[in-house]
Amino acid sequence: MILPAIDLRSKLANVALLFASAMVITACMLLAAHMAELRGRHDSAEGATRIVAEVLRKAQASSADVDAIINIVSRTPVHADACSEQGMLRLRQADAASLFASAVGRIQNGRLMCSSLGLYGPGLLLDAATTVSSTGLRIHTGMSLPGMEGHKYLAAERDGVIVFIDEAVTLDIFRTAPDVALGMFLRTEHRRLIGRGDFNPAWASSMAQQTSATFVDGDYVVAMHATPEHDVVAYVAFPRPRTQTRIDEARLFLLPIGALFGVVLSACLWLLSRLYVQKAADFRYALQSPQVFMQYQPIVDLRSGRCIGAEALMRWQRGKRMVPPDHFIAAAEKAGFIERVTERVVQLVARDAAVFLHEHPDFHISINLSAADLSSGRTVSMLANMLERTGLPPQSFWVEATERGFLESTDVMQVIDDIRTVGLRVAIDDFGTGYSSLAFLSSFRLDVLKIDKRFVDAIGVAGIGTGDKVVTMVIDLARTLGLEVVAEGVETEAQAHFLRERGVQYAQGWLFGRPQSVDALRKLVAAWLPSQAPLATST
Ligand SMILES: Nc1nc2c(ncn2[C@@H]2O[C@@H]3COP(=O)(O)O[C@H]4[C@@H](O)[C@H](n5cnc6c(=O)[nH]c(N)nc65)O[C@@H]4COP(=O)(O)O[C@H]3[C@H]2O)c(=O)[nH]1
Structure with a gap:
């Protein structure tokens, strides 16, 4: 249909x-x-x-x-x-x-x-x-x-x-x-x-x-x-007639240039529309098709190496090309249908992972919310309905939103409180990329702080000596506010070691696993043995 x-x-x-x-x-x-x-x-x-x-x-x-x-x-x-x-x-x-x-x-x-x-x-x-x-x-x-x-x-x-x-x-x-x-x-x-x-x-x-x-x-x-x-x-x-002759001569020269210019402009228009308008329209309709699906990136406990959760990341296979999420999410936000995207994410996560989550009650899936979701009352009822339909406990899910999302509306505080009342944990994503102050951060009732990959990249890098200090400060800040910490984009064992040393509980990154299908995730979780801790260092 x-x-x-x-x-x-x-x-x-x-x-x-x-x-x-x-x-x-x-x-x-x-x-x-x-x-x-x-x-x-x-x-x-x-x-x-x-x-x-x-x-x-x-x-x-x-x-x-x-x-x-x-x-x-x-x-x-x-x-x-x-x-x-x-x-x-x-x-x-x-x-x-x-x-x-x-x-x-x-x-x-x-x-x-x-x-x-x-x-x-x-x-x-x-x-x-x-x-x-x-x-x-x-x-x-x-x-x-x-x-x-x-x-x-x-x-x-x-x-x-x-x-x-x-x-x-x-x-x-x-x-x-x-x-x-x-x-x-x-x-x-x-x-x-x-x-x-x-x-x-x-x-x-x-x-x-x-x-x-x-x-x-x-x-x-x-x-x-x-x-x-x-x-x-x-x-x-x-x-x-004499002027007309000169006009005709000028036309002979300028009209083809005008036509060429028009064609080039139309091509740009077409390209722009493909890039933005058409892309948004195509994505909107692809949402309900198999072109759009979810992948799950493992989140591990840095001490035990155990995979304790996964971040749900949307994927759009447009023909032979994978469209980067940053592009289609931004297009949906601009075109004003990001809430439909989140709705679809929740549907797909419930479809993909309900059985798996029932088998692993201490495992969670983290769902990205956009700024519009955080100011909409529908988000809470949508999440509550999903729990009701799947019969899963609220601790099977986290939601995460960027600093920007938290900043955009005054209703955010109420929506977050409502989500937490339902029982889901709330994480602030890409922390450190915005301009939020300590006072701002402490004004929200949050559970988890995700350190942005940019800070993790700076760990131990010569010339960015302050990187280590900044990460340490962010970890201390989270601890002061009673938040758990997930470090994002961990790619090296040195980064994992640094974070573990400073008491960071969780990490996510290519070192532990790329975004993958729910089946691959299931195998990864099943393959873990307590003796192999920590997960990344054993490979
Ligand atoms: N280089 C490198 N990259 C790593 C590593 N570990 C994780 N990543 C990438 O970092 C991004 C983490 O997601 P994010 O910060 O929420 O950032 C996400 C999120 O803001 C947005 N996004 C993706 N899926 C959804 C969705 O379902 N809903 C919403 N609202 N946004 C989504 O798109 C952004 C980009 O997603 P992805 O391209 O999947 O990119 C993902 C992931 O693939 C690593 O070790 N190295």
Whole structure:
């Protein structure tokens, strides 16, 4: 009945895990897609910034060129008629010497009288200047010249001299990408001086008083930079398809990384769940199966060498592997079903050892209790029921719990008292590993103190000279409190000798026997003869 339930549970857990893995992979890929979007925009912004620098460089170069031409032409002495043959020659020379000018002209009374392209009779009336630069240049935009239809000019005028620059020449930047909008605008008036493609006057307000800015506006990634004089700002706007190409390129690179990262994370998730969640779930259901069984480690009387009891230790054979008890006990404690484990231990001990204990009424089995058992009223009734069912006397059992278990709840004292009232002996396990004080220890009514293996290991070890003293102190402490002592983890005859010399009654360890089946224990007990004392030294 149990196994199908395990199957169903583990199937459900696997489905949940699969779902979680899919979510993790999806989340990683979404993150990668988002990073690709940011990367694409960043690349676009960088590209736009590079082009803005080029626009600005060209604007400054043409502005310097215009300034120089106007200075030279305006200072050249001419006779009364600036458009005389000599004047026209001067204009043509200036035009030829300029890198940017399409024409250089003369102005009188607001009229263009002539230019390096020709004479204009009574003159062409000029519209009002679009703006005046910080160097005093009056700027005219969108101008045209007779005979040059189809061309639009940006013109700068000062001291009666005007220089025309073909807008197409000024904007001859990044021609291979006609979709990229670029140009210049006046910072104060938010008005475009010159440009190609879209221009949103709202972009100008994003600059405020900054020298440069990059931002995303709808489908555009915009970069801007102001001239040192701050009155003219160059801008470049990359449209969405161009940014999209960069995003796609980044995706091509980042999505597989995201997927790989997701797979690795899922693998970690799977591993963690196997290690903790799944392990706890598997153990919970294995509890009722033959995978989980008990072994018994002999506890001997150090004087006679006789095996007077055994500690019951749970074992979990998971497939071909034995899971260490520290792992599955901790998992059960964390998952909150340690009381069910103890219940199972009591059942298994009763099943394994009832007959044996009836045959040996002076023998005891020691059962480990966890912190949760020590604060639960159910523990006492569970132990009492077991005695009733098996008909065994209470002295057939000890219970042991670690210092930590004693520390964890205020109900512990009552539970211990109740267990002792039922007639079982109570031992404090792994003594010395926690922080319990003498006052703490004396506040409990206990019977046995188990010295931790760590202290036993230190006996007689060079360099840990204090080890001997600490063990002696713990033995004296137990004696003062009227407790019997069991030394744990005794592996050498020297340790056994040391403990025996100091009056320790009982010991447990590989020197006397490893955890074993109840049948092996029975044989060990049956093999003992009074003459062979002490047990370990005779081998
Ligand atoms: N190296 C060495 N080791 C020795 C020697 N003598 C005994 N041991 C080991 O020391 C541990 C003694 O058990 P513990 O201190 O109660 O420590 C136990 C106990 O806290 C817990 N545990 C085991 N079974 C149960 C159980 O049924 N219920 C509960 N609550 N805890 C259990 O798991 C811990 C580890 O159990 P095990 O792995 O069986 O490890 C056992 C035992 O095999 C020795 O001479 N040398």
